[in-house]
Amino acid sequence: MVKKILIIDDSALMRSVISDIINRDGELEVADGAKDGFEAIKLLESREYDCIVLDSVMPKMRGAEFLRRISEMNVDSAVVVLSDVNDEDNIETLKCLEAGAFEFIKIPHLYQDMKRADFKDTVISILHSALEADKKGVSTAYVRAVSAKVKDKVMHDKPVNNYKKSVYTADRGVRKLIAIACSTGGPKALQDVIPYIPANIDAPILIVQHMPKVFTSSLAERLDSLSELTVREAKENDILEKGVVYIAKGGYHMTVVEKGRDRHIIKILDDPPRAGLKPCADILYESLADSGYEQITCVVMTGMGSDGTKGIGHLKTKKNVYVIAQNEATSTVYGMPKMIRDAGLTDEVVPLRKISDAIIRITGVR
Numbered sequence: 371m372v373k374k375i376l377i378i379d380d381s382a383l384m385r386s387v388i389s390d391i392i393n394r395d396g397e398l399e400v401a402d403g404a405k406d407g408f409e410a411i412k413l414l415e416s417r418e419y420d421c422i423v424l425d426s427v428m429p430k431m432r433g434a435e436f437l438r439r440i441s442e443m444n445v446d447s448a449v450v451v452l453s454d455v456n457d458e459d460n461i462e463t464l465k466c467l468e469a470g471a472f473e474f475i476k477i478p479h480l481y482q483d484m485k486r487a488d489f490k491d492t493v494i495s496i497l498h499s500a501l502e503a504d505k506k507g508v509s510t511a512y513v514r515a516v517s518a519k520v521k522d523k524v525m526h527d528k529p530v531n532n533y534k535k536s537v538y539t540a541d542r543g544v545r546k547l548i549a550i551a552c553s554t555g556g557p558k559a560l561q562d563v564i565p566y567i568p569a570n571i572d573a574p575i576l577i578v579q580h581m582p583k584v585f586t587s588s589l590a591e592r593l594d595s596l597s598e599l600t601v602r603e604a605k606e607n608d609i610l611e612k613g614v615v616y617i618a619k620g621g622y623h624m625t626v627v628e629k630g631r632d633r634h635i636i637k638i639l640d641d642p643p644r645a646g647l648k649p650c651a652d653i654l655y656e657s658l659a660d661s662g663y664e665q666i667t668c669v670v671m672t673g674m675g676s677d678g679t680k681g682i683g684h685l686k687t688k689k690n691v692y693v694i695a696q697n698e699a700t701s702t703v704y705g706m707p708k709m710i711r712d713a714g715l716t717d718e719v720v721p722l723r724k725i726s727d728a729i730i731r732i733t734g735v736r
Contacts, residue, residue, distance in 0.1 A: 372396075373399065374419045374420050374421075375398055375420065375422070376400075376404065376421075376447070377392075377402075377423045378406070378422065378428070379424075379428070379452065380428045381425070385403045387484050392423075392494070392497065397498075398494070398498075402419075406428050407428060407433075408430055411440070411443070414440060418447070420501055421448045421497055423451075423452060424452065426453050426463045426466050432465075433462055433466040433469075433471075434468070437466060441470065448500040449466075449472055449500075450471065450475060450496055450497060450500050451463055451475070452475050452477055453475065460584055460587075461588055463585070472499075545632075546572055547574060547576065547610075547663040547666045548573050548574070548575040548667045548669065548733060549576045549651075549655060549667070551578045551668075551670050551671065551673070551706065552578075553579070553672070553674055553703070554673050555671075555672035555703055556580070558702070559672050559702070560577070560579065560593060560671075561593065562725075563671075563725045565593070565597045565598075566726035567597070568730070568735055569598040569613045570736045571613055571729075571734075572733050573667070574611055574612055574613075574614055575614070576615075577615060578649045578654050578677075579618070582621060583619070585620050586617050590617045600613065600615065604624050604636050604638065605636070606637065606638045609634070610636065619638060623638070623639040623648060623653045623654070625638075625653060626661050634661060645675070651678040652680050652681035658689065663689065665690050666691045666692075667692050668691055668694070669694045669695075670695045670696065671696045671701070671725070672696055673703055676709035676710075678706055679710050679713050679715065683713060686715060692717050692718075693710065693715050693717050694718050694720060695707040695710050695718070696720070697722075700723070
């Protein structure tokens, strides 16, 4: 059965371009278009759609507000966000992801680039992934409801970490590191992990979140505002410090290099994408095999594909590694954590809200 799509964008040109791309796929059809959120809500009052393509920044009603409105209406359509490359769109896109959008599509700066085959393929691939996730029970309405509860918890009842130093006495003096990999659904999932880790965690934290350039700095700022930990976008030659989170810069690979027993730094690589990914978690994990860290906790969370599996497999042959994977029920897309589980590399499979507890238990605090 052909899937019905609703496009919401204040630009008639953008609605036309995206519609042409979608309608070329035999399994998808643009059923309606709307120029703003109010017009779209009127359509949703009498019609149902399998997926909604939503401009993140529109007049009258922003994307995140639209998502909140349709959550109250119990609309169960998967939502994919269109995002331009500027600071305003980056922030609003993150808010949309927090509010339950499945994924975002970065709109090229130049009109002619929207005619490129790779952009068209990206649009179709993301829409099919959103529809497949919704079919498997990752209901967008459910995700939005959970997201609202999480956001309310974080914003109005900031996590209180009562982990006593005396509880964690094992492995003191051991050099430890936490390395997290995530993709689709990751920005929202990270808000359910990072704010719940105390500032005195006994390790630095590295994150590879599959995002393009400019988005990762906004993600870092958002997580930093919600957390006891210091969260920043990783930079060349950053010295790794305990209690600091380093997010791989979009469009670059992040690696770790040892510079003496008690000093490790970040090196940023502009190498080609691996398996279409840049940053790539496999590259980070492989670099850790030559580091001086003696205990590494690897966390693989929601996302498409298998990034992290090869890297962790290699890392386990060199280091003392403990692997935590997010479970299927709480993953927006059960790809990356499933692959790591199926490869027999996991030590623990836990729900999203239990990941921070597992990290603290394994790593300890100072």
